[in-house]
Amino acid sequence: MSQVITNAFETYWQDCLTDQVPVVLDEVVLADIPDLDIAAPIDPDTGLPPAAQIVHRHPVDQRGRINNNAVAYSIVLDTTVGNFSFNAMYLVNKASGTVGMIVYKGRETKTRTDPATGTTGNSLVKSMLMEYEQAATATVTMVEAGTWQIDYSARLRGMDEDLRLQALRLFGHDSFVDSGFKLVNEAGSYRLQPGIGYVGGLRVELTASARIEPGAKPVDVWLDVHRAGTLLSTWANGISFTLAADLTDYVDAQGYPHFVAKLATINADGSVVDKRRLASHRHHWSEIDGAYFPKGSPLPDVDMGPIWHDDYHSWMTWQVFNQNGASYTGYASTLIGSLLLDTQPLPRQGYIKSGVQNLSRTLYAALRGWAIHHGIMVAPGAWQAGTIQVADNADGETFRLFDVRGQFLRALDDGRGIDPSRTFGSSQRGTIVTGDPTAELPGVTSAIGDGNYSKQEFLRRISADPIAKSDYQGVWITQIPSNAGTDLDSLNHSYGASRPNNTALLPTIKF
Incomplete structure (x- = not known):
């Protein structure tokens, strides 16, 4: 040179x-x-x-x-x-x-x-x-x-490809917005509606309706998308339409990758079946971190990673409940069995009222398996309201949940020593309070009451809950020194169960 x-x-x-x-x-x-x-x-x-x-x-x-x-x-x-x-x-x-x-x-x-x-x-x-x-x-x-x-061309191509892969992750191989690229039969004239779609991670837009001449029927209508340009020109996504029985992604003679999506099938009688995959934010969760399942969808029978299901209104993971005789393997809510004290009078989606007596063992198999696995399933005769216990019913098809309606909830002592005799999930009775409306108490200069009230009025005045004598067998009350050892019944109106100020909420259980 x-x-x-x-x-x-x-x-x-x-x-x-x-x-x-x-x-x-x-x-x-x-x-x-x-x-x-x-x-x-x-x-x-x-x-x-x-x-x-x-x-x-x-x-x-x-x-x-x-x-x-x-x-x-x-x-x-x-x-x-x-x-x-x-x-x-x-x-x-x-x-x-x-x-x-x-x-x-x-x-x-x-x-x-x-x-x-x-x-x-x-x-x-x-x-x-x-x-x-x-x-x-x-x-x-x-x-x-x-x-x-x-030479920035390699870097620019890499940026383009990175953006394409992000869109592919979000929208999947192909998806369309609303009526974009929808094929309609208008009195024998087939037209694709204008709109937006994503194919192979490339955004495409049809700015005006496009006519399709199907010829022999039945036939499938495909959208073919590729991205091309020169070193100094703007790169753009090109589209074309193909009539074929089958079509897959391919690379053309110039080295440009082409991505295809089936838009519709034109049947022999001329009717059109829309084959587009419609886009929505939820629809693409399956390509982000898990899978989205709308209401009515069956749960997958293989582990796909975390999923969201609208029936359960919950993120769900593949779980195995196999302790204490449980035999459930499959998807279950990450919050299954948890208790929600709700501020609305009806259960939220994915929750059921505490105390339900006839849950299907098939439909709620995960909840039942969870209860068995964690040792809170008991024999039908041993089940008690107020406890964290689940029991099968005698019909062989249903089971009952724990019933904590009307119960105060208290944290388990768990070795602290404040309430050492309590076990997990057990129920505890209210503390009895007694009183005589005519009696004087230390520090009180006048009588609490000024008359001999009925039991109902007395309980109302001291804001005590009525109790059943049968719940306290063998208990004797000393009301005043001159009346030691008086039986509860003889007091008539002077005993009840104490309670703090409270607000009633709906107890619901996550399934």
């Missing part, structure tokens, strides 16, 4: 200095010169070759400063340029035709993409480095060549 700065440029440069105008070299001329000796020195008086040898003219795409005495000029030849071969490059001032620099090199071929012949074109970036005193100043070139000589 040989190169030279021409004498014509020396003259042009001096004229620019005299006129105080920038040096402008704005075009590269490519030529194919027969029998060229690329090693021989180039005569600095050489100009452009004959027109027959010139194969391409291209504007300078970029110039950059190497240092103050060197400037690089580059051209980008994309896949639309060709076909030709060249072995000589001329850097010129287009307006005057002045040749500033000449480079002789080995012959190189430039091919363009031709879909008709299946030819895939090549892309070339060619640079010419021109060195002379104060070159950067003379050409007013301030941008460092390093900022544009780097």
Whole structure:
């Protein structure tokens, strides 16, 4: 290879200095010169070759400063340029035709993409480095060549692919918004409705309805999407429509990946079956962290990772309940069996009232398996209201939940020593309070009451709950010193169970 700065440029440069105008070299001329000796020195008086040898003219795409005495000029030849071969490059001032620099090199071929012949074109970036005193100043070139000589195409393609994969994760292989790309039969005329869709992670938009000519029926209608562009152009997502029995993603002859989606099936009688997958935020949870199942969907019978199910209104995980004779393996809510004191009078979605007596062992198999696994399933005769106990019913098909309605909830002592005799899930009776409305108590200067009230009125006045004597067998009350050992019944109105101020909420259980 040989190169030279021409004498014509020396003259042009001096004229620019005299006129105080920038040096402008704005075009590269490519030529194919027969029998060229690329090693021989180039005569600095050489100009452009004959027109027959010139194969391409291209504007300078970029110039950059190497240092103050060197400037690089580059051209980008994309896949639309060709076909030709060249072995000589001329850097010129287009307006005057002045040749500033000449480079002789080995012959190189430039091919363009031709879909008709299946030819895939090549892309070339060619640079010419021109060195002379104060070159950067003379050409007013301030941008460092390093900022544009780097090939950013790989990085840009990587960014495009990263965005495509994010959309693919969110929307799945294909999904459409509302009526976008929906095929309708309008009195025998088949048209795709305008709108938006995502195919293969690429966003596509149909701005106007598109007519489809089905021909022989039945047939499927497919949307074909690919992304293409040149090195210097804007890349865009192209669409086409195909009628075929079956179609899969593919790569075309130019190397562009194509992604396809079935839009509709046109039956033999002309009716249309919409095959689009409609987009919604929930619909794509299956491609984010788990799977979304709308109401009425059966639970999957294999572990798919975390899922959301609208019937349970809960995140669910694959769980195994196999202790204490339990034999449940499958999906269950992460909160299964938990108690919610609710501020609404009816259970929320995914919850059931405490104390339900006839839950299906099949429909609520996970809840029953959870109860067995954790040792709170008891024999039917041992089940007691107020305890955390679950029991099967005698019918062999249903079971009952624990019933904590009307119960105060208290934290388990669990070794602290405040309430040491309590066991997990056990029920505890209220504390009896007694009183005589005519009696005086220490520190009280007058009687609590001023009459002999009925039991109902007495309990109301002291805000005590009525109790059943049978719950307290063997208990004797000493009301006053002169009446030691009085039986509860003889007091009639002077005993009840104490309670704190409280608010009644609905106890519900997560299934």
